[in-house]
Amino acid sequence: MPEKNQVCTAEITGLTAEGSGVCRVDGMAVFVPGTAVGDMAEIKIVKVLKSYAFGIVERIVTPSPDRVENTCSVYKQCGGCLLRHISYEAECRTKDSIVRDAFTRIGGLTPEFDSFLGAEATEHYRNKAQYPLAIRDGKAVCGFYAPRSHRLVPVTDCALQPEVFGEILRTVLGYINEKKLSVYDETTGSGIMRHIYLRRGAHSGEIMVCLVVRKDVSRQLSALCRLLTESFADIKSIVMNINPRKTNVILGDSCVTLWGSDTISDTMCGNTVEISPLSFYQVNTLQAERLYAKALEYAAPDGSEVIADLYCGAGTIGLSMAEKAAKIVGVEIIPQAVENAKRNAQSNNITNAEFHCGDAGEVFGKLRKQGCAPDMIVVDPPRKGCSQETVDLIAEASPKRIVMISCNPATAARDAKLLSEKGYSVDKVCGVDLFPRTGHVECVVLMSRDKA
């Protein structure tokens, strides 16, 4: 077993989703952040647990061929882009194996794996950013929290965000500083301005500026609205979100439109979509469209089927399938997202889609009692996966096919395994990179009811 403070030389042979390289020292797995597969590195062991240990790099003896020069000045402090030190090709290889390992090792499953769908754009691909505010040297700044901390790393020009976001942030910060608006302090709960939250439609270019505040300060923001709309023609909506609570949840429940429209619109798979501050919308539109196209390929609807879309957000997946379905039944827990979904159906003249608000399991359970019997179920749960209740209900509904979309391969594999124990075969899995340069990876899974 390795010992604390031991220094040794080892070759990095794997990479985790957390961006840590993995090597073996005296037979034990050692996680070493910031390394790449193929690095020969001198490592100092800093912590030894029962079955694994942590190390830090003392010196790279021979660098991995995967290494690339990283071009972001805050890469180390910010921690958002865990894979910026390796080539994008190596990143796709890593993410593909993370997806495969989840299904084969966690799930004990043997699906066919489709080719990993890497992204064309690896920079400026996001359509959403939420920047907390803080005071530095007496001035308001914004940025991102360093990993596992609430220590702000000042950033206005994040490489993953649209370039215009940097200019908007500087305008808002300039205004806050000039008017001496107070900045929220997490420890005392005092101060007003909490977050600057920006969204931009990837196709439409429409921008929403959402200012998250502790209490209503609309009067103090009217001159800012003028300044922003005079400088940025693409801003279509300025919203104040009021969050009075002492919490690290970013958004409060109440939104007040200060200027323009309550929502911005964009297109997703050819349908127009309305996006409000509180509704979920995939952050990488172009890759989400490829993800949904894969989901549609797996679902292969024939036009006669009822499709349930659980965890449907603003309805984008179901609506992209509506033309090839008898009926779409969506379920989503956020009321504003359900409202958006209904309006999205209307504005695209889709008349065979209905949307219900509430917990996926609870609502789907009720719908089942009322006779809802989908031929196919699409599920797209948050990172923690489906609840046991939802998995049970899906199996009990016994659809011909299940298409699962997930931003967490580990919980997707767990849920797929549960369904495989309830009479489903896990046929195909495809990894899709919605989050280039970060440690996250998405996957789509096709399951079908065993013939037996």
Ligand code: SAH
């Ligand atoms: N399918 C959508 C949204 C996927 S994200 C899209 O691709 O855009 C997951 C969604 O599940 C979010 O909209 C979230 O609000 C919703 N959600 C989270 N927990 C839920 C629950 N228990 N029941 C129903 N929906 C839930």
